[in-house]
Amino acid sequence: MSSDEHQNAALVAAADAARAAKRLVVKVGSAILCGEAGAVREAWLASLAEDIVSLRKSGCEIVVVTSGAIALGRRKLGLRGALRLDEKQAASAAGQAALAQAWQAAFAPHDIPIAQILLTLDDTESRRRYLNARATFRTLLDLGALPLVNENDTIATSEIRYGDNDRLAAHAAQLVESDLLIILSDIDGLYTADPRQNPSAEHIAVVDAVTAEIEKMAGGVNKDAGVGSGGMASKVAAAKIAGGAGCDTIIAPGLGDHPLKAVLDGEAATLFRASVTHDGARRQWIAGRLKPAGRVVIDGGAVKALQSGASLLPAGVREVAGAFSRGDAIEIVDVNGQVIGQGLSAYDAGDARKVAGAKSDRIEALLGYKRRPALVEKDDLILRSE
Ligand code: GLU
Numbered sequence: 001m002s003s004d005e006h007q008n009a010a011l012v013a014a015a016d017a018a019r020a021a022k023r024l025v026v027k028v029g030s031a032i033l034c035g036e037a038g039a040v041r042e043a044w045l046a047s048l049a050e051d052i053v054s055l056r057k058s059g060c061e062i063v064v065v066t067s068g069a070i071a072l073g074r075r076k077l078g079l080r081g082a083l084r085l086d087e088k089q090a091a092s093a094a095g096q097a098a099l100a101q102a103w104q105a106a107f108a109p110h111d112i113p114i115a116q117i118l119l120t121l122d123d124t125e126s127r128r129r130y131l132n133a134r135a136t137f138r139t140l141l142d143l144g145a146l147p148l149v150n151e152n153d154t155i156a157t158s159e160i161r162y163g164d165n166d167r168l169a170a171h172a173a174q175l176v177e178s179d180l181l182i183i184l185s186d187i188d189g190l191y192t193a194d195p196r197q198n199p200s201a202e203h204i205a206v207v208d209a210v211t212a213e214i215e216k217m218a219g220g221v222n223k224d225a226g227v228g229s230g231g232m233a234s235k236v237a238a239a240k241i242a243g244g245a246g247c248d249t250i251i252a253p254g255l256g257d258h259p260l261k262a263v264l265d266g267e268a269a270t271l272f273r274a275s276v277t278h279d280g281a282r283r284q285w286i287a288g289r290l291k292p293a294g295r296v297v298i299d300g301g302a303v304k305a306l307q308s309g310a311s312l313l314p315a316g317v318r319e320v321a322g323a324f325s326r327g328d329a330i331e332i333v334d335v336n337g338q339v340i341g342q343g344l345s346a347y348d349a350g351d352a353r354k355v356a357g358a359k360s361d362r363i364e365a366l367l368g369y370k371r372r373p374a375l376v377e378k379d380d381l382i383l384r385s386e
Contacts, residue, residue, distance in 0.1 A: 012266055013205065013271050014206075014250050014269045015263060015264055015265065017180055017250065017271055018250065018260070018263045020179075021060055023141075023179055023180075024060050024062050024178060025172050025176065025180070026048075026062060026182050026184065027064075027066075027166060027169035027181065027184065028065070028067065029067050029166075029186075030067040030068045030071040032184050032186065033045065033067065033068045033071075033102075034071040038071050038074070039072075039075070040099075042106070045103070046106050047258045048258070049109075049110060052064075053112070054261075055260060062146065063147045063149060064146060064148050064149065065149045065150070065168060065169040069091070069095035069096040069150055070088055072094075072095035072099055073090070074091040074095070077090060077094050088153065089153055089154050089156070093154045096118070099150065113143075113145045114146050115146065115148060116148050116150075117133070117149045118150055118151070119150075119151060119168065119172065121167070128325075128326065131326065135372060137176045149168070149172050150165070151164060164234075166183060166234040166237065167234060170237075170240075170241035171241065173242045173245065174241065174242065177245075178242075180248050181238070181242045182252055182263060183238060184253070184254025184259050188251075188269055188270075189253075190232060190236065190251060190270040191217065193217065205269075206271050206273065207270060207273065215236055215237075219233055232251075239251070242272075243273070243275040243276075244274075244281065246280060247274055247278070248271060248274050249271075251270045282379065282382075286342060286344060286380060287342070287382065291329070293323070293325070293329060294320065294331070294345070295330055295332070296317050296330055296375070297317070297318045297319040297321075297337075298317055298332060299316050299335060300334070300335070302315075302316025302317070303316075306341065306381065307383065310378060311373075312374060312381065313373055314355040314359075314360065315357065315359050317356040317375060318335065319356070320349060320356050325348050325349075326348050328344070328345055329342055330343060330344075332381075341382055343381035345376060346376065351367055355375070
């Protein structure tokens with residue numbers, strides 16, 4: 001293969017990954033959304049909305065992580081120069097409403113509801129919040145909404161650093177079990193050195209592993225950036241986090257119109273391949289949930305259902321043992337005591353006992369409140385034979 005052919009094949013790799021994605025997180029930074037002037041680039045946003053709509057039509061679920069609250073809010077509040085933490089927090093509170101409005105306006109012509117989710121990194125780390133947030137994302141996607149994520153800057157207790165949203169996007173990708181994260185940037189991906197300083201820097205189309213050498217190429221965070229750019233370092237850090245969760249990352253140029261279509265069309269970008277498979281990451285996560293805190297005995301019908309890829313519904317549960325909480329790992333056994341698998345319980349043990357054996361449409365009457373039907377969602381389940 002000539003080096004041109006090699007380069008072309010590599011570029012197609014990013015386009016292929018984008019085309020194959022079933023669930024995608026798109027990260028939009030302040031500099032791309034707001035430009036130097038600190039006002040939303042509406043025509044550009046409309047073009048991105050069209051790209052998102054057409055990807056959704058092809059069967060891809062999409063979550064957006066957007067910065068821009070501070071950039072928009074500082075203008076609204078007349079704040080200038082370097083901001084203190086409390087001023088940044090005030091600016092983000094003022095700007096977040098404007099930010100959501102801009103996205104809402106871009107998707108209104110397509111009749112797509114926008115759903116704002118403000119996360120703190122902690123939400124992806126504490127298990128119960130994690131499960132709640134994940135269930136909310138899932139419900140929003142099922143309902144056809146576009147989840148719009150930003151960091152909850154107003155209550156963040158540590159310094160708000162530009163570039164945090166790259167990491168936040170990686171955590172969001174992990175949370176929604178996305179198979180691809182696309183970070184729209186002001187540059188077309190990773191170079192062997194900073195191309196603005198070193199004209200002989202070469203573009204890298206595919207990164208198979210984020211090694212120390214790759215991290216070095218990304219350099220440090222560009223602290224001088226005006227509107228907000230975490231630089232390449234935070235993007236590579238995000239690719240590493242996402243990759244550990246089985247999610248590929250593409251760093252693609254975002255300033256031009258129709259930036260997602262451009263990726264699909266094979267324009268220059270960098271694809272970071274995930275270091276583990278999606279399924280491997282999920283298994284690791286479930287397997288890492290300490291020792292099972294309880295067990296459920298299920299009937300033969302439920303065993304068959306699980307083996308054919310379904311969730312565990314309360315109807316097939318014969319017995320519930322142990323004192324587990326929602327989110328704990330439980331062992332699933334058949335009536336002969338044979339272990340079928342392990343999964344994360346969506347119910348506390350007490351509630352699980354109340355609904356055991358019942359049809360899902362009785363859950364509300366039995367518990368006094370409405371719940372998603374499954375006791376263990378299929379995504380939270382690993383079967384012994386797998
Ligand atoms: N969350 C911040 C905002 O909306 C931006 C952080 C970042 O750009 O990484 O302004």
